[in-house]
Amino acid sequence: MVEHFCAPGYRGGFLQRVKEGTYMGHIIEHVALELQELTGMPVGFGRTRETDTPGTYNVVFEYVDEQAGRYAGRAAVRLCQSIVDTGTYPQEDLEQDLTDLRDLRANASLGPSTETLVTEAEARQIPWMVLSARAMVQLGYGVHQKRIQATLSQMSGILGVELACDKEGTKTILQDSGIPVPQGTTIQFFEDLENAIADVGGYPIVIKPLDGNHGRGITINISNWEEAEEAYDLAAKESKTRSVIIERYYQGNDHRLLVVNGKLVAVAERTPAHVIGDGKHTVEELIEITNKDPNRGEGHDKVLTKITVDKLSLGVLERQGYRLNTILNKGEIAYLRATANLSTGGSAIDRTDEIHPENLWIAERVAKVIGLDIAGIDVVTPDISKPLREVNGVIVEVNAAPGFRMHVAPSQGLSRNVAAPVMDMLFPPDSPTRIPIVGVTGTNGKTTTTRLTAHIYRQTGKIVGYTTTDGIYIGEYLVEKGDNTGPHSAHVILKDPTVEVAVLETARGGILRSGIAFDVCDVGIILNVAADHLGLGDIDTIEQMAKVKGVLAEVVSPDGYVVLNADDPLVSAMAERVKAKVAYFSMSPDNPIIENHLRRGGLAAVYENGYLSILEGQWTLRIEEATNVPMTMGGMAPFMIANALAACLATFAQGVDIEKIRQGVRTFKASVSQTPGRMNLFNLGSYHALVDYAHNPAGYEAVGGFVKNWKGERLGVVGGPGDRRDEDLILLGKIAAQVFDRIIVKEDEDKRGRDNGEVADLIIKGIVRENSNIPYEIILNETEALETGLDKVSQGGLVVIFPESVTGAISVIKKRNPLADDSL
Numbered sequence: 001m002v003e004h005f006c007a008p009g010y011r012g013g014f015l016q017r018v019k020e021g022t023y024m025g026h027i028i029e030h031v032a033l034e035l036q037e038l039t040g041m042p043v044g045f046g047r048t049r050e051t052d053t054p055g056t057y058n059v060v061f062e063y064v065d066e067q068a069g070r071y072a073g074r075a076a077v078r079l080c081q082s083i084v085d086t087g088t089y090p091q092e093d094l095e096q097d098l099t100d101l102r103d104l105r106a107n108a109s110l111g112p113s114t115e116t117l118v119t120e121a122e123a124r125q126i127p128w129m130v131l132s133a134r135a136m137v138q139l140g141y142g143v144h145q146k147r148i149q150a151t152l153s154q155m156s157g158i159l160g161v162e163l164a165c166d167k168e169g170t171k172t173i174l175q176d177s178g179i180p181v182p183q184g185t186t187i188q189f190f191e192d193l194e195n196a197i198a199d200v201g202g203y204p205i206v207i208k209p210l211d212g213n214h215g216r217g218i219t220i221n222i223s224n225w226e227e228a229e230e231a232y233d234l235a236a237k238e239s240k241t242r243s244v245i246i247e248r249y250y251q252g253n254d255h256r257l258l259v260v261n262g263k264l265v266a267v268a269e270r271t272p273a274h275v276i277g278d279g280k281h282t283v284e285e286l287i288e289i290t291n292k293d294p295n296r297g298e299g300h301d302k303v304l305t306k307i308t309v310d311k312l313s314l315g316v317l318e319r320q321g322y323r324l325n326t327i328l329n330k331g332e333i334a335y336l337r338a339t340a341n342l343s344t345g346g347s348a349i350d351r352t353d354e355i356h357p358e359n360l361w362i363a364e365r366v367a368k369v370i371g372l373d374i375a376g377i378d379v380v381t382p383d384i385s386k387p388l389r390e391v392n393g394v395i396v397e398v399n400a401a402p403g404f405r406m407h408v409a410p411s412q413g414l415s416r417n418v419a420a421p422v423m424d425m426l427f428p429p430d431s432p433t434r435i436p437i438v439g440v441t442g443t444n445g446k447t448t449t450t451r452l453t454a455h456i457y458r459q460t461g462k463i464v465g466y467t468t469t470d471g472i473y474i475g476e477y478l479v480e481k482g483d484n485t486g487p488h489s490a491h492v493i494l495k496d497p498t499v500e501v502a503v504l505e506t507a508r509g510g511i512l513r514s515g516i517a518f519d520v521c522d523v524g525i526i527l528n529v530a531a532d533h534l535g536l537g538d539i540d541t542i543e544q545m546a547k548v549k550g551v552l553a554e555v556v557s558p559d560g561y562v563v564l565n566a567d568d569p570l571v572s573a574m575a576e577r578v579k580a581k582v583a584y585f586s587m588s589p590d591n592p593i594i595e596n597h598l599r600r601g602g603l604a605a606v607y608e609n610g611y612l613s614i615l616e617g618q619w620t621l622r623i624e625e626a627t628n629v630p631m632t633m634g635g636m637a638p639f640m641i642a643n644a645l646a647a648c649l650a651t652f653a654q655g656v657d658i659e660k661i662r663q664g665v666r667t668f669k670a671s672v673s674q675t676p677g678r679m680n681l682f683n684l685g686s687y688h689a690l691v692d693y694a695h696n697p698a699g700y701e702a703v704g705g706f707v708k709n710w711k712g713e714r715l716g717v718v719g720g721p722g723d724r725r726d727e728d729l730i731l732l733g734k735i736a737a738q739v740f741d742r743i744i745v746k747e748d749e750d751k752r753g754r755d756n757g758e759v760a761d762l763i764i765k766g767i768v769r770e771n772s773n774i775p776y777e778i779i780l781n782e783t784e785a786l787e788t789g790l791d792k793v794s795q796g797g798l799v800v801i802f803p804e805s806v807t808g809a810i811s812v813i814k815k816r817n818p819l820a821d822d823s824l
């Protein structure tokens, strides 16, 4: 752990901190990182913060694989706890942790070829996600996504892949095109073996299963009947159909030619697993020495794979006249495998620059003839720099989904970035990989603003995917009902292959639990920050809450826009920390932040002279008069104007035509069925009723802003949840006294720990403090209170209810047959 620099920024920095004294959470963070580091998962990022509860820390640390990360976290706590309790952590426990972590890593990590592809994608800022089945990886978002599975791409045609998997068919098709392939024949019965050998021109021959792979069941360079018999059995056992290929043996080395999108991109010469003598060590010892090479690992996790000794390798040795205890002369080579697969201990030399142009032409033609976008062509030839025809080279096989490891990390020669041409094929230059993403956060108004933004985008004919507190939607349809404001829901949209624009409500809960679903977005709207949800997730103050919401502002890309509320100081201050361009909205064109911003040529949206307008430098673009924007309730709901300004500004910044924005705000209505309890206004003929589920002081103030503008009598039916603090309930009473002419105080059915009448008393305290002249009465039952309000309100008046049960209140009102037209 001496390598952990930590805050001091030098080697030993972390240990220095430990010596000086640091919190246990901080130590756990570093141990969790180191455990991953030790097991081949390079990580470095971590942060630890104290909470208000002594001994409780929030620890954030990086992981490569989520499961391994979780394990490392728990193991770190175990380890530290044990050291605290006993002064030590048993060696065998540590070994076990490391073994478990290595296993988790091996099970989880992408294959080496997939790894090279996603690394290339990252280098190009192309987002990627692993899909939930078949190890498929999605590159890009929404409608622009492409899929890969190892080195198969969505462009790999099923016919080409199946042909490549059929060795006999491949050979026949290639032969018909005049491409050199091994002379051979397929048999199903042992009786036919002798004739088949004669047919291919006698020994030396190769015998292999018709439907094998990874070199299984193959015997090469067979020179007599005894060997042939044995090889036949071996091959037949490996074949599902007991079909066996008899081929002439071609002299030469194994080469893999990789063709991507019609172009040869790499050539590797492959050598089977072998050891070279030094005149001192036995074959067995030499294998051990070779396997000590740190580049050799198990399976595919390193550049090379360890050589294993098994029956197959003993047979291969024997045929060369060696045993495990033979001491090889200096320079003498003993092969342990007949075939050169890297996975059986083979090695690879890059020969890309040496291939003869004619062979290059053949390779590119072969890929086309078979019909593969990504093809691994196996060629046996003594010298790839000479035309196959001249040196009697042949194409033995064409592979779909060829491995990239031998080209990316050859044991000799240059590494080739073979992932780049694949990425060029999937995403040709200048083709998009992302869809516009608009993120919306704030304490109040997120769902409304998300919906309106989506609605405006839909005027452009685009397919919009959006997530809100009430569900996930694509186009006009609901995909999933429920609170969908976290990263999981956002991924549903980003993974959808039909979605052209994503508008994502991004709530505090999701950000705190698992962060944000995307690395960058194009627009981030921050509506407001008010006191709500404080005390949860160690966010205790409104300033801390502003930091949480500010995360969305920080992930907006430098050429995107952060849309900030200039009327909310905590929000406008976020401008300091963003990479993106800033646009402000305000209820007033005289807001000094707006004036300043415009003077510098900035972009803004304001409410001026009854209009929702975009301001750019010295120019004013009027979108629409508020009275023509239904969601603003005839211009009487200021907070709705603010939400609309934010949505207009966001879409305008994204280049949506002003005409479409106008059309959008004119036609947007948050219907009762879509958003029950959100400013639901009912026209009851001679009077109106409003149901709103405002759940914090800022929400009451917002609704109050609308009520104040009401011309007739204003009657409030108010109550609040019993688990709120006394001062919050008093505040609610005060706000009520400011906006209503008459108040009925009711209580929730669920008292949440308070006595009957206690909440009502607190609210009345607030009312009286604010204005002792206001008439009020107490009717504790919610339904009764509402019925009374509706009965008593005068002509042209408005009854406002903040209900415990939204559906209950709506059904009471609906019994009075509201008019279909709820306009004002």
Ligand code: ATP
Pocket: 182, 206, 208, 212, 213, 214, 215, 216, 218, 220, 247, 248, 249, 250, 251, 253, 254, 338, 339, 340, 341, 378, 380, 396, 397, 399
């Ligand atoms: P993989 O899955 O690794 O491609 P495979 O089981 O499909 O292997 P082939 O590709 O047909 O088998 O053959 C494996 C190796 O055996 C070839 O790369 C080549 O080195 C050798 N080989 C196969 N056929 C011949 C032949 N006719 N002459 C010489 N060598 C041969």
Ligand code: ATP
Pocket: 442, 443, 444, 445, 446, 447, 448, 449, 469, 527, 528, 639, 640, 642, 643, 677, 678, 679, 692, 693, 694, 695, 698, 699, 700, 702, 703
């Ligand atoms: P939630 O956190 O429940 O998902 P939200 O942020 O999505 O809420 P909306 O559903 O759009 O908010 O609105 C909920 C209520 O918040 C409205 O009915 C209204 O009372 C209030 N509200 C909406 N917009 C604002 C705003 N800009 N400022 C203050 N209050 C608002």
Ligand code: MG
Pocket: 378, 397, 399
């Ligand atoms: Mg092969």
Ligand code: MG
Pocket: 446, 447, 448, 468, 469, 470, 505
């Ligand atoms: Mg919401």
